[in-house]
Amino acid sequence: KSALLRCAPRWSSFLPLTGLMCVLLLVFVSVASASRDVVSENNETWRGPAGETRGDSHNQTNSTAHKKAFPVLSFNYEHVRKPFEISLWILLALLMKLGFHIIPGVQNIVPESCLLIGVGLLVGGIIKAIGEEAPVLDTKLFFLYLLPPIILDAGYFLPIRPFTENMGTILVFAVVGTLWNTFFIGGMIYGVCRIEGGQLASVDPLSCLLFGTIVSAVDPVAVLAVFEEIHINELLHILVFGESLLNDAVTVVLYHLFEEFTHAGTVTVVDAILGVVCFFVVSLGGILVGAIYGILGAFTSRFTSHTRVIEPLFVFLYSYMAYLSAEVFHLSGIMSLIACGVVMRPYVEANVSHKSYTTIKYFLKMWSSVSETLIFIFLGVSTVAGPHAWNWTFVIVTVVLCLVSRVLGVIGLTYIINKFRIVKLTKKDQFIVAYGGLRGAIAFSLGFLLTNSEMKNMFLTAIITVIFFTVIVQGMTIRPLVDLLAVKKKKESKRSINEEIHTQFLDHLLTGIEDICGHYGHHHWKDKLNRFNKAYVKKWLIAGERSTEPQLISFYNKMEMKQAMMLVESGSTAQLPTIVSSVSMQNIKPRGPARQRAIPSISKSREQEIRKILRANLQKTRQRLRSYSRHDLMIDPFEDNVSEVRFRRQRVEMERRMSHYLTVPANRQETPPVRKVCFESEHKVYTYDDSKSPRGWTAEPDPSPPDAVSLLNESSQRANQSSEHRAKHNDELRAKVPDEKEEQDQLKLSRCLSDPGPNKEEDLS
Amino acid sequence: MGALQSLPGKPEYVDLAEKTGFSFEQIGILHNRFKQLSHNEETLLRDHFNDIPDLACNPIRLQIIEAFFDRRNFRQNGEGTVEEIGFKEFLVVMSHFKPPSLHMTQEQRESIRRDKLRFLFNMHDADNDGTITLEEYRHVVEELLSFSEALEKDTAKSIADAAMLEVASISMGHMEPDEFYEGITFEHFLKLLNGFEIESKMNIRFLNMDTTTLCK
Numbered sequence: 008k009s010a011l012l013r014c015a016p017r018w019s020s021f022l023p024l025t026g027l028m029c030v031l032l033l034v035f036v037s038v039a040s041a042s043r044d045v046v047s048e049n050n051e052t053w054r055g056p057a058g059e060t061r062g063d064s065h066n067q068t069n070s071t072a073h074k075k076a077f078p079v080l081s082f083n084y085e086h087v088r089k090p091f092e093i094s095l096w097i098l099l100a101l102l103m104k105l106g107f108h109i110i111p112g113v114q115n116i117v118p119e120s121c122l123l124i125g126v127g128l129l130v131g132g133i134i135k136a137i138g139e140e141a142p143v144l145d146t147k148l149f150f151l152y153l154l155p156p157i158i159l160d161a162g163y164f165l166p167i168r169p170f171t172e173n174m175g176t177i178l179v180f181a182v183v184g185t186l187w188n189t190f191f192i193g194g195m196i197y198g199v200c201r202i203e204g205g206q207l208a209s210v211d212p213l214s215c216l217l218f219g220t221i222v223s224a225v226d227p228v229a230v231l232a233v234f235e236e237i238h239i240n241e242l243l244h245i246l247v248f249g250e251s252l253l254n255d256a257v258t259v260v261l262y263h264l265f266e267e268f269t270h271a272g273t274v275t276v277v278d279a280i281l282g283v284v285c286f287f288v289v290s291l292g293g294i295l296v297g298a299i300y301g302i303l304g305a306f307t308s309r310f311t312s313h314t315r316v317i318e319p320l321f322v323f324l325y326s327y328m329a330y331l332s333a334e335v336f337h338l339s340g341i342m343s344l345i346a347c348g349v350v351m352r353p354y355v356e357a358n359v360s361h362k363s364y365t366t367i368k369y370f371l372k373m374w375s376s377v378s379e380t381l382i383f384i385f386l387g388v389s390t391v392a393g394p395h396a397w398n399w400t401f402v403i404v405t406v407v408l409c410l411v412s413r414v415l416g417v418i419g420l421t422y423i424i425n426k427f428r429i430v431k432l433t434k435k436d437q438f439i440v441a442y443g444g445l446r447g448a449i450a451f452s453l454g455f456l457l458t459n460s461e462m463k464n465m466f467l468t469a470i471i472t473v474i475f476f477t478v479i480v481q482g483m484t485i486r487p488l489v490d491l492l493a494v495k496k497k498k499e500s501k502r503s504i505n506e507e508i509h510t511q512f513l514d515h516l517l518t519g520i521e522d523i524c525g526h527y528g529h530h531h532w533k534d535k536l537n538r539f540n541k542a543y544v545k546k547w548l549i550a551g552e553r554s555t556e557p558q559l560i561s562f563y564n565k566m567e568m569k570q571a572m573m574l575v576e577s578g579s580t581a582q583l584p585t586i587v588s589s590v591s592m593q594n595i596k597p598r599g600p601a602r603q604r605a606i607p608s609i610s611k612s613r614e615q616e617i618r619k620i621l622r623a624n625l626q627k628t629r630q631r632l633r634s635y636s637r638h639d640l641m642i643d644p645f646e647d648n649v650s651e652v653r654f655r656r657q658r659v660e661m662e663r664r665m666s667h668y669l670t671v672p673a674n675r676q677e678t679p680p681v682r683k684v685c686f687e688s689e690h691k692v693y694t695y696d697d698s699k700s701p702r703g704w705t706a707e708p709d710p711s712p713p714d715a716v717s718l719l720n721e722s723s724q725r726a727n728q729s730s731e732h733r734a735k736h737n738d739e740l741r742a743k744v745p746d747e748k749e750e751q752d753q754l755k756l757s758r759c760l761s762d763p764g765p766n767k768e769e770d771l772s
Numbered sequence: 773m774g775a776l777q778s779l780p781g782k783p784e785y786v787d788l789a790e791k792t793g794f795s796f797e798q799i800g801i802l803h804n805r806f807k808q809l810s811h812n813e814e815t816l817l818r819d820h821f822n823d824i825p826d827l828a829c830n831p832i833r834l835q836i837i838e839a840f841f842d843r844r845n846f847r848q849n850g851e852g853t854v855e856e857i858g859f860k861e862f863l864v865v866m867s868h869f870k871p872p873s874l875h876m877t878q879e880q881r882e883s884i885r886r887d888k889l890r891f892l893f894n895m896h897d898a899d900n901d902g903t904i905t906l907e908e909y910r911h912v913v914e915e916l917l918s919f920s921e922a923l924e925k926d927t928a929k930s931i932a933d934a935a936m937l938e939v940a941s942i943s944m945g946h947m948e949p950d951e952f953y954e955g956i957t958f959e960h961f962l963k964l965l966n967g968f969e970i971e972s973k974m975n976i977r978f979l980n981m982d983t984t985t986l987c988k
Contacts, residue, residue: 429871429972429977430972504931504934505935505939505964506965506967506968508916508931509892511916512832512916513970513973515830515832515916516895517974517976519833519836520836520866520869523809523824525808526976526977528977531826559917560927560931563927563930563931
């Protein structure tokens with residue numbers, strides 16, 4: 008507290024935050040210590056029924072002793088103890104995370120993972136100081152509950168294109184790199200132990216190799232946590248991240264292999280061969296299991312059009328089942344999860360509604376965020392808690408060897424890989440790949456699973472030191488290093504339609520050139536796979552008309568949807584995005600004769616969806632306006648008309664913005680032709696008839712003729728007053744507009760979404 | 773294997789290697805392929821390309837074939853099209869797809885980028901007026917989508933319109949309502965695909981191993 012007071016004059020706003028954090032810490036600690044009692048009790052004996060009978064007898068003795076008054080307010084904590092503790096832990100962990108983001112400045116220097124480990128250390132330290140026993144990261148908890156959400160999140164949103172393009176490189180790093188690391192570290196450690204003697208002399212080679220396995224695997228959780236914040240370019244990100252995911256198979260096989268061997272005692276050549284076979288079984292089996300569940304999930308999502316609410320659950324449950332099923336057979340759960348997510352995603356996204364898609368995205372992000380936070384905090388707490396056997400030589404040698412072997416491995420492998428890559432890896436790339444090989448909680452958990460207790464503590468200490476070193480030192484310094492080396496960062500721009508067109512064009516072009524050259528290369532097989540996918544798989548797994556939708560169209564539709572959502576969300580009162588250009592449709596349309604042009608470009612169901620969104624928003628806007636109109640500064644005494652006016656203005660604004668395409672910012676100018684287009688063509692709304700009308704629409708269930716007539720009047724009215732909306736004064740005209748015009752407005756809006764049509768000044772002038 | 777065919781003594785190979793940057797083995801392999809496609813004649817015709825079965829399912833087949841007969845791609849500042857090409861022209865067109873080597877300066881990379889983007893531009897700009905007009909762009913998108921059945925023709929048009937609008941916005945910034953955007957010039961094209969990293973993407977792995985016996 009005195010320290011806080013000293014700091015007070017410097018950061019007056021800092022004080023309450025720090026105070027809050029201290030309070031939180033204290034609560035955290037007391038809860039932790041309390042829960043420790045419970046957990047330790049539960050661990051020792053299952054006292055559940057015993058506890059209850061004790062409680063019962065207690066009550067009975069009470070009632071027999073003397074008649075108590077009926078308790079109006081009673082305290083029964085035992086009843087909810089376990090869920091309460093768990094929820095409180097999670098809540099406090101998340102509040103910590105929140106706190107870090109509020110405190111200014113810290114965010115840029117220290118990555119979040121380090122801070123969380125620090126908090127964990129602090130909490131663990133306090134608990135230990137109190138004298139309680141701190142909770143340790145339970146291996147089962149970690150592997151079954153904390154790890155899957157993170158991996159699923161990573162796998163579901165894995166960028167497929169760079170992943171498959173660099174698959175060879177990633178596999179080489181993952182498999183060969185991990186093997187190299189394992190044997191190098193294991194072997195050297197054994198050598199050092201032999202030389203050193205003393206306490207270390209009893210270490211046998213297999214234990215060393217086991218230790219090497221555990222400590223050499225790059226950890227996806229740590230990599231994600233650190234790389235997420237440095238926004239490095241896509242290639243490097245996918246290389247390191249892909250490696251961390253795929254080396255799980257190697258780790259699993261080697262771990263079980265060496266553990267079996269340490270029990271068995273002797274190693275034969277047959278065992279070694281079996282080990283290799285086991286590797287293929289584990290990795291390919293895991294992928295197969297994941298793919299099967301993925302296809303099942305995709306198939307299920309085909310039929311969920313009537314029960315949209317439970318769609319996200321299918322995604323989560325099928326994926327989790329894939330993970331658990333793989334774990335049953337000791338296959339690689341991580342690879343299974345990744346395969347499930349990757350296989351399922353394109354089909355599920357084509358089938359589910361937009362809301363479900365958003366739900367899936369946010370739930371995955373949420374769960375993985377919680378898991379990550381908990382993992383790092385627990386790591387810190389467990390460090391303080393666990394029994395340690397510090398051996399200077401062993402630990403220092405381990406850390407140094409990890410670094411050395413990683414660097415050597417990366418350099419050596421890159422030399423070989425560059426012979427086969429088109430885009431070679433530069434020295435900078437190699438450095439980042441080597442430096443980004445972080446170890447994390449998986450290594451810790453695997454170490455915890457070790458059964459050989461004499462070496463276990465020493466190994467655990469070394470593992471923890473390595474984890475701390477990589478996460479804290481490497482994690483903190485990688486950002487300034489990235490800036491220093493001027494490594495290419497991630498492109499900020501979003502996908503534009505031009506890039507999509509050219510990506511597809513390039514794919515076909517390169518496939519064609521390969522065919523002409525006579526090579527059956529990369530592009531050839533990718534093209535074959537795409538055609539197979541389109542011809543057979545999509546028909547089975549995607550519902551309805553979307554199964555035949557080409558990729559370009561679905562991209563286009565997706566972007567239209569996104570644009571509509573963006574407009575809807577930013578719609579009424581938010582600031583408009585900075586308008587860059589004033590180019591609109593008429594600038595590019597040729598001034599030829601008004602050829603027959605059909606406007607609609609998106610399918611009916613999509614249009615329905617977009618229209619529904621717009622309608623909902625416009626209604627909301629109306630309601631909001633009604634209630635917020637007092638806050639409107641541009642006040643007109645007649646409240647009703649003000650809202651009306653604002654509403655008009657906003658709708659016109661939206662129309663204008665929607666009269667352009669997706670990635671193009673809206674036209675700021677009050678270009679009469681554009682708006683007139685929207686209004687005027689309304690009366691031609693009935694049939695799609697090329698011959699008769701110069702601008703036809705698709706057939707739509709549309710308003711009956713009387714409405715059309717009034718519409719005509721209305722549109723001509725509005726055309727005349729096109730520039731007036733800025734005035735906001737012609738109340739009576741606005742007020743006259745009946746409500747059902749909203750309906751047509753939305754229709755117009757949705758028309759305008761795609762194409763406001765050719766310039767029509769000459770028609771109207 | 774194929775190494776025997778790449779006799780370093782062949783003088784024309786030396787000249788070609790210098791011009792296009794291929795190695796002798798690669799030139800030898802491509803020459804074999806050329807002879808295979810042209811049925812051992814001296815020149816290739818368009819029909820020879822049409823005979824390649826794998827090419828039949830490519831939606832932009834015609835543009836690709838046209839690109840081989842387009843004199844703008846022969847690096848001799850020519851224009852127009854030819855009816856038949858020799859091995860030299862074949863190789864020059866292929867050289868557009870060579871990957872950049874590891875040790876290159878920034879200018880060299882930049883010039884390779886321009887080269888590749890010029891190739892793409894020439895493919896889009898069929899009438900060689902220096903700009904990709906809206907019609908030409910629409911044609912491009914239609915060709916891309918030509919192999920999907922349930923397609924409304926207008927979708928292709930609107931996609932092309934959207935793309936055109938985007939280019940116009942990026943390149944021109946502000947335009948008066950009555951100004952007209954003629955088409956995408958090469959400079960605008962460069963600006964448009966600035967972040968596309970074409971030098972890493974538009975590459976074929978030219979093998980050093982003769983695979984002509986493996987495929988038709």
